[in-house]
Amino acid sequence: MKALVCRQFGSVKDVELASVAEPELTDPHAVTIAVEFxxxxxATGLMIAGQYQRRPPLPFVPGTEVVGHVVACGHAVTRLHPGDRVVAIADWGGYAERLTLPEYTVYPVPESLPSTSALPIPLSYGTAYCGLVWRCGLRAQDTVLVLGAGAGVGLAALEIGRQLGATVIACASTEAKRAEALRRGATHALAPEDLAASVKALTDGRGADVVVDPVGGDLFGQALRAAAPNARILSIGFASGVIPQAPVNLLLVKNLTLHGFFFGRYIGWTPTNERAEHASALQPVMSTLLQWAAEGKLEPTVSAVYPLTGLGDALAALESRKVVGKVAIKIKETET
Structure with missing residues (x-):
């Protein structure tokens, strides 16, 4: 089968299209998926560079989130069947025509939901939902400030916050992204400049009850100052490339709670591999999110699709900060 293979950590330019053996199905709790997108x-670029939290054994096939259909199941699998349309989270291996992985992070896709609409659900929307609900206890009366609200997990947090009844203030870097945030249901959309003052002006001086931060960098300090007393801060990642230092005195005087949130703990991305332990809690979440998407309550977006040879271009598009939603690689036409 065709696959993108990383033989040494470094540049995406060194990832090559190659012919490799199809994965074997030996685990009774695993399934094999014919990958469409x-x-x-x-994180893809970081993993190829060897700079992500986990370093796959070389050589490896990158790609952690796929959509396609099941072609084979281990004998212990009962909730999935050959022919099922599914979306899945893998450790890696997604940039290949077939992928074998444990069933615990494989989720059925509603028939009416297009493949590219299902694809962003597991990682972006799963992270946003579990962070907002499991960690921050989001309430309908809350005001949520979402940083990086134009792409990926930020856009997902905006939509989920709106769906759960909260007031959402979006912060995004470009006018186009702010316009998209408003279209998706944000009550307000702000530029990063003077963020704290702008949020206070919109909330009668009070600030935001929940802050979602997938950006980090200097914006983290502004977000803390934009937070209301007793607010919950959700630190998800550092898309800016800069890990901020938390001013603990500000956390103290405002009674702020800082939640670090690594969604990877629930999907097997830790040394102890807890995916089976958390599957019974996470699978209903994914079912809800996929159903909301099928009903039009969420609008997961893949704004650009690249060929199997276009991984470098896809990563460059992300680095340009102009992408709305996600980008994807087309692996293979759907098989019947």
Whole structure:
């Protein structure tokens, strides 16, 4: 089968299209998926460079989020069947025509939901939902400030916050992204400049009850100052490339709670591999999110699709900060 293979950590330019053996199905709790599309994220580049939290054994096939259909199941699998349309989270291996992985992070896709609409659900929307609900206890009366609200997990957090009844203030870097945030249901959309003052002006001086931060960098400090007393801060990642230092005195005097949130703990991306342990809690979440998407309550977006040879271009598009939603690699036409 065709696959993109990373033989040494470094540049995406060194990832090559190659012919490799199809994966074997030996685990009774695993399934094999014929991959149609696989998503591309900032973490993809970090993993290829050997700078992500986990370093795959070389050589490896990148790609952690795929959509396609099941072609084979281990004998212990009962919730999935050959022919099922599914979206899945893998450790890696997604940029290949077939992928074998444990069933625990494989989720059925509603028949009416297009493949590219299902693809962003597991990682972006799963992270946003579990962070907002499981960690921050989001309430309908809350005001949520979402940083990086034009792409990926930020856009997902905006939509989920709106769906759960909260007031959402979006912060995005370009006018186009702010316009998209408003179209998706944000009550207000702000530029990063003078963020704290702008949020206070919109909330009668009070600030935001929940802050979602996938950006980090200097914006983190502004977000803390934009937070209301007793607010919950959700630190998801550092798309800016800069890990901020938390001013603990500000957390103290405002009674702020800072939640670090690594969604990877729930999907097997830790040394102890907890995916089976958390599957019973996470699978209903994914079912809800996929159903909301099928009903038009969420609008997961893949704004650009690249060929299997276009991974470098896809990563460059992400780095340009102009992407709305996600970008994807088209692996293969859907088989019947």
């Amino acid at each position: 696989a998503s591309v994220s900032h």
